[in-house]
Amino acid sequence: MSDWGDETDVAPKVDRNVGGGGGGGGAENEWGNSKPAPPVAKSTSGWSDEEAEPKKSGNGDGYRGRRDDGEGGGGGGGGYRGRRDDGEGGGGYRGRREDGEGGGYRGRRDDGEGGGGGYRGRREDGEGGGYRGRREDGEGGGYRGRREDGEGGFRERRRRDENDMNNNEGGDDEEKKPREFYIPPEPTTDEAEMFNSGIASGINFSKYDNIPVKVSGENPPKPVKTFEEAKLRDILMDNIKKSAYTVPTPIQKVSIPVISAGRDLMACAQTGSGKTAAFLLPILNHILDKGYELEIGKPQAIIMSPTRELAVQIFNEARKFAHNSYLKITIVYGGTSVKYQNESITKGCHILIATPGRLLDFVERTFITFEDTRFVVLDEADRMLDMGFSESMRKIITHPTMRKEHQTLMFSATFPEEIQRMAGEFLRDYVFVTIGVIGGACSDVTQTIYEVDKFNKRAKLMEILRDGADGTIVFVETKRGADFLASFFSETEFPTTSIHGDRLQSQREQALREFKSGKMKVLIATSVASRGLDIKNVSHVINYDMPSTIDDYVHRIGRTGRVGNNGRATSFFDSDKDRALAGDLVKILEGSGQEVPDFLKSIGGNSSYHGSKFGGVDVRRGPTEAAAVENEEEWD
């Protein structure tokens, strides 16, 4: 599962920006088979210059022309791009031939044989948007072109999807997916861009004051009312002002003094209510205050997130608040070049943002240790502690190198009681805070539920998009479903892109960029995008497929209606399939002042759903309610 394997790096140097083609392909290992260099400071520039070939910046989504079938490709191995716009050979995009025969993306030739290039190449461009080339018309023939292995295309792919689902370990999951040596774009140094990343607070911002706040635990520090009262350092106050934050949100009012007082914290507050700054500001303040010496490979704060894109977002937020200070912030996350990330780590960092799988890779290689770690943050903590990630979390939090005196901070909008209980094992004398109802939906989102069966969903979606498509996220259940729908809508008047776990990291990030910029009006997403993402122009969230848990529903619709803005969510409820969710959905709708449709009321009473519960108890006091946490489609 690691990028660090011991294969020999046989990848021949090819001009990756010119052609696909070629034989068996490069090995995946970026390190070669020798042990990587120990963590010493190097003068390489961490973000940009590691690989020889230039990075092409993209202007499209990356789907068009994608030759997944290996046709048109010269040579055996294929190579990533497949998309040979120049017509010179080149293999299929992925082909995903792991056996090295034919057009595979990875071309993983462990034997070192095989002709040319193999993928790689960090192609972010995808020149041209849309999914052309992969027709999914649903009317015979389905999914032409998506021959990923030359053996049966769609059906084979479907088997793999199911397999992925069943075997979901929740880790970075890189082994099952196509890989690339992706080097992300450098983070911006432009102040205006940096401070313009957040969503401006909306007309309902002042209503935050009316939300009930519950704080429990021994002697919890008193909340602050203003940022000034929090006695943050000037540099942070400047950056808070530049971010146009005037008053702290309720979760910030409580968390900043709790964290500053050295306490552990379990915090639950609704989506889009400023949890990121609630942990970042006091951590940055503490580290600046104390001025601890920086040691390479020994971060002073570790912040973990379940998805790569969320990690990147937190990284950017941390950079924003630390702007003009000496603090070094670094990120490590799956789907990107390990070698490159190692180079940034070897320069040392005060704060490290990470996805768990990649962090563990570095920890197991002893490139990162926790001797100096004073803060361990689990963002989306309930997700981080459920089945897929709990083992990784345990390894990290209880790692033998972990500094004894550290604070553990957990944040989420949802926190099922059984997860709270597990979380409690990692916390000491913690303060428990809830803003509103645990797991409640944000009441600034107007929720509409339609009863739609699977045969009518696409027409209904089309009808809705025709009324206004700008800034719409459409959630579907599976990666395959996301591909289908993106393929279909790309051929309509709605510029559409997609994000899901089978896409290359470069494509995922490009999809987000293009959606954020408005170039793509519609983003088709799996649950990988349901948590944490803070995107300005999301006006409408559509659950084309209902999620399997009510908590996921709450996170998904929380991509809109953030920080006091109004938002809209529409869900297609298929009574054949989604019955189990009805009871909790009714509760969520009622709890957030929404209309409950009659059809749902009639089903709701009979719900047998026993997923995560929402309520407002600190489990140290409340009753025990064990409930199974459902496995989800994919995470990193």
Ligand SMILES: Nc1ncnc2c1ncn2[C@@H]1O[C@H](COP(=O)(O)OP(=O)(O)OP(=O)(O)O)[C@@H](O)[C@H]1O
């Ligand atoms: N005090 C504040 N004043 C104005 N805007 C704020 C304030 N705090 C945070 N924001 C903005 O609110 C938006 C949402 O914040 P954030 O992403 O931290 O929410 P969250 O609670 O973590 O949401 P989620 O549960 O979806 O992860 C961001 O754009 C952030 O810049």
